Amino acid sequence: MTTLGATNVSGLVSGIDVDSIIQKLAALEARQTQKYADQQSALIARQRAFQDVNTRLASFKDAATKLTASSYFSSRTATVDNTNALVTAKSSAVPGQYAFKVNTLAQSHQLASQSYGDLTATRLGTGTFSITAGSQTTSVTLDSSNNTLGGLRDAINAAGTNVRASIIQDGTSSYRLMFSSKETGEANAMTVSSSLSGGTEPTLVTLQAAQDATVTLGSGVGAITARRASNNLLDVIPGVTVNIASVTEGSRLNISVTQDTSAIEAGAKAFVDQYNNLQDFIIQQSKFNADTSSGGILLGDFTLRGIQSEVQNVIASAVTGVSNGFNSLADVGISLGGDGKMTLDSATFQAKLAESPEGVTRLFALTGSSANAGVQFLGATTYTDTVGATYAVNITQPALQARVTAGSAQNDVLASDETLTINGISIALTSGMSRSSVVDAINSRSSQTGVTARSTALDGTGSGEFITLATVAYGESAKISVVSSSSNSDTSPLSSGFGNTTATETSPDGESGGGTGNVGQSVAGTINGEAATGSGQVLTGNKNNAHTDGLRLRITAAAAGALGNVKIYSGMASMTQTTLARLTDIVSGPLATEQDALQTRVDDLQKVIDKLNERVASNSSLLRTKFNKMEAILGQLNAQSAQLKSQFENNSKK
Secondary structure (H helix, E strand, O other): OEEOOEEOOOOOOOOOOHHHHHHHHHHHHHHHHHHHHHHHHHHHHHHHHHHHHHHHHHHHHHHHHHHHEHHHHHOEEEEEOOOOOEEEEOOOOOOEEEEEEEEEOOEOOEEEOOOEOOOOOOOOOEEEEEEEEOOEEEEEEEOOOOOOHHHHHHHHHHOOOOEEEEEEEEEOOEEEEEEEEOOOOHHHOEEEEEOOEOOOOOOOEEEEOOEOEEEEEOOHHHOEEEEEOOOEEEEEEOOEEEEOOOOOOOOEEEEEEEEOHHHHHHHHHHHHHHHHHHHHHHHHHHOEEOOOOEEOOOOOOHHHHHHHHHHHHHHHOOOOOOOOOOOOHHHHOEEEOOOOOEEEOHHHHHHHHHHOHHHHHHHHOEEEEEOOOOEEEEEOOOOOOOOOOEEEEEEEEOOEEEEEEOOOOOOOOOOOOEEEEEOOEEEEEOOOOOHHHHHHHHHOOHHHHOEEEEEEOOOOOOOOOEEEEEEEEEOOOOOOEEEEOOOOOOOOOOOOOOOOOOEEOOOOOOOOOOOEEEOOEOOEEEEOOEEEEEEOOEEEEOOOOOOOOOOEEEEOOOOOEEEEEEEEEEOHHHHHHHHHHHHOOOOOOHHHHHHHHHHHHHHHHHHHHHHHHHHHHHHHHHHHHHHHHHHHHHHHHHHHHHHHHHHHHHHHHO
16 A cells, blocks of 8 residues: 555554554644645635736726826817828827818829830940939949849849839830839939940930929918928928828818817726726625625725725815816716716716816826926826925026038029038029028928028027028937038029038038037926936936926926926826825835735745644654554564464474
């Protein structure tokens, strides 16, 4: 019989079932072990229940966090009355109606060769063939291995640049080579240079001219015409993207931008649903069933009661700093019932959004305000002290854009055609353009160059006859590089003034040596007297600051100094997020503390169980040893008895 890891033959001498006796004795001791194991299982079940509570708290926190950002309540939706146009809007878009006329569509440049009778036999010559589109040149070398129509096509495509080559068959034995710029717009027009000789070199004609998209906003004297290289218009209407690729030229579009109240309500509903999900679970885990005289796993648990109470207190509280009618959830149609769960009345919520979008935003989100127009609240984290907070803002260094001002003035119209290359983007200027027209042409490409232009004095300030370029971005990473195809020397025809030597923010002198400029710099200063880090115009309270950790402000003030105070308002979602972040903190939160305590008890019980198991094993081994000794003695006695019996029998026969 196999018992407790040992192999024994039970009671051969004594006839006693040793294994059965040991097993029964071990089972008696194991009852105590099972009692502790049952206690351990109950504790583990409580751990799992608290893990489920934590999961639901985290989901509720996520829903609250979404509503914490004031930008969420600036959600926009855009519609257009032309089904061929596609339109979307960012939160930065200004609600309103926009009249929009499509004058021309952007198209890519296409060139076609003369007709060839075959693809692989006719030789084009040997040498170099180059195509320049925009700022990129594709050069290929043709030799005897590839100087055919198909060979040139394959060589151009293998280069993987912004030019595509293809072959069009326009007859039974008639083939034309076609080159297409992959990018639309006049700046991406192609030019060809060739040194091919000894063959039938391609002669190219324009199949389709490069063309910009031009659109007109408004009508009459105040109408604004914009030019873009792409049919995907990203910035003609600030914050609105309009794709006109499928629109017929000459069409008028009516675009409507409104607040996306459906998206905002969806966020509020998710907030309500996740709160109710949490409440349902808490009720389930802590209820008592009188019929079965049994309760939930967390029935009567003080930690769970405390968590439920804290969450309910936040939800039922009023928000300070908000006008009457918008300082509680009930004011906007979110009510708390007798069962502890929330309901959302859509009609009331939508009515309140229509009445005051700002009031609803302030009710939910984390917002801030300052009397100084140069200070804008951007956001904060759960580490920021936001409760009734007012913080002084002091700036030691304002943010700057990188700047380059032309070394020569443009005090008349351009004397000849000119190409400006700004941050690698070519901008074609034509003879007769005024300085304001040049500025407009540069600004029409700002989405590509990251640069805007204006007319200033030579030092880049005020107004004047010098063209100044400035980066859209602020800070040390902002860069400008500009060079012209035209000279700005005293003896040269009048140009934009930048000259044919590259000027940058660090070396603005240019060809004339008279250009000016400056590098970009980030804002620097303190918030509430605590250290902060600048990145462009954004100033952020440093990590581990006592009050301003993670507080973000946009500083647009042009001069250093004291900029007054910024006041922080913590809305319902913000207060909820802060509370839930504390409750679910993996180090110091009550859930973490409870889980640690439960795990300690589980571990302590395991130690007791292990000791009891060791004792059972030890006692079983000891009993087996004693029984074995007894069997051995009985065996000896039996042997002696048999020997004596044999002797008596032998003696009696004599």
